[in-house]
Amino acid sequence: xxxxxxxxxxxxxxxxxxxxxxxxxxxxxxxxxxxxxxxxxxxxxxxxxxxxxxxxxxxxxxxxxxxxxxxxxxxxxxxxxxxxxxxxxxxxxxxxxxxxxxxxxxxxxxxxxx
Amino acid sequence: xxxxxxxxxxxxxxxxxxxxxxxxxxxxxxxxxxxxxxxxxxxxxxxxxxxxxxxxxxxxxxxxxxxxxxxxxxxxxxxxxxxxxxxxxxxxxxxxxxxxxxxxxxxx
Numbered sequence: 001x002x003x004x005x006x007x008x009x010x011x012x013x014x015x016x017x018x019x020x021x022x023x024x025x026x027x028x029x030x031x032x033x034x035x036x037x038x039x040x041x042x043x044x045x046x047x048x049x050x051x052x053x054x055x056x057x058x059x060x061x062x063x064x065x066x067x068x069x070x071x072x073x074x075x076x077x078x079x080x081x082x083x084x085x086x087x088x089x090x091x092x093x094x095x096x097x098x099x100x101x102x103x104x105x106x107x108x109x110x111x112x113x114x
Numbered sequence: 115x116x117x118x119x120x121x122x123x124x125x126x127x128x129x130x131x132x133x134x135x136x137x138x139x140x141x142x143x144x145x146x147x148x149x150x151x152x153x154x155x156x157x158x159x160x161x162x163x164x165x166x167x168x169x170x171x172x173x174x175x176x177x178x179x180x181x182x183x184x185x186x187x188x189x190x191x192x193x194x195x196x197x198x199x200x201x202x203x204x205x206x207x208x209x210x211x212x213x214x215x216x217x218x219x220x221x222x
Contacts, residue, residue, distance in 0.1 A: 002158075002159075033210070035212075042212060042214050042215070043200065043212035044212075045209050045210065045211065045212075048208075048209070055208065056207065056208050056209050058209060088155060090157060092157075097208055098144075098145060098147075098204040098208055098209070098210040099144045099145060099204055099208060100145070101162075102147055102159050102162035103147065103159060103202075103210060104159055105149075105156070105157035105158075105159070107155070107156055108155060108156075108157075
């Protein structure tokens with residue numbers, strides 16, 4: 001068990017809908033990362049937060065947004081969902097930044113858009 | 115951005131065999147991590163290795179940052195080693211970038 005908790009484990013929704021994925025980092029970790037894993041794109045970095053502030057941004061669509069709350073948990077919001085958004089969404093956490101600390105991943109949320 | 119190339123893309127081993135997985139990256143990096151994604155989809159951090167060599171049981175990793183590559187050694191492979199192995203260097207912009215992975219199948 002990595003200590004990173006993601007909910008829900010599975011999510012099935014229709015095109016055009018909006019969903020929220022939740023992540024609780026390991027105790028003491030200040031950084032939270034979101035990654036998307038699809039069959040054709042591999043593991044794509046979406047966004048990173050450090051102690052509540054956005055630190056780095058990757059290939060995150062404008063329809064997607066995220067935030068990290070004062071208690072350090074994070075939420076990833078996906079709106080106007082399309083079939084191509086079906087993927088495994090991972091959250092990871094680390095004590096500091098990728099410059100100086102290892103990342104530990106949650107078990108992911110599998111999103112299916114029908 | 116930084117390009118990450120892993121080889122081989124696929125590998126089939128008989129239980130007990132040894133193997134070496136390679137990760138090449140196109141630019142200087144601040145750090146590098148190796149992950150194993152098991153058949154259930156879980157991503158496990160194997161090594162945090164900016165340079166030098168580290169060992170953890172039957173696995174070891176070596177990173178030569180000046181020559182822009184890292185190696186993951188698996189000795190006496192077991193069926194539980196099956197899955198996908200990813201290397202992920204940290205770019206100069208602080209992003210952890212994943213390679214496409216090496217898919218390993220260990221047969222009993």
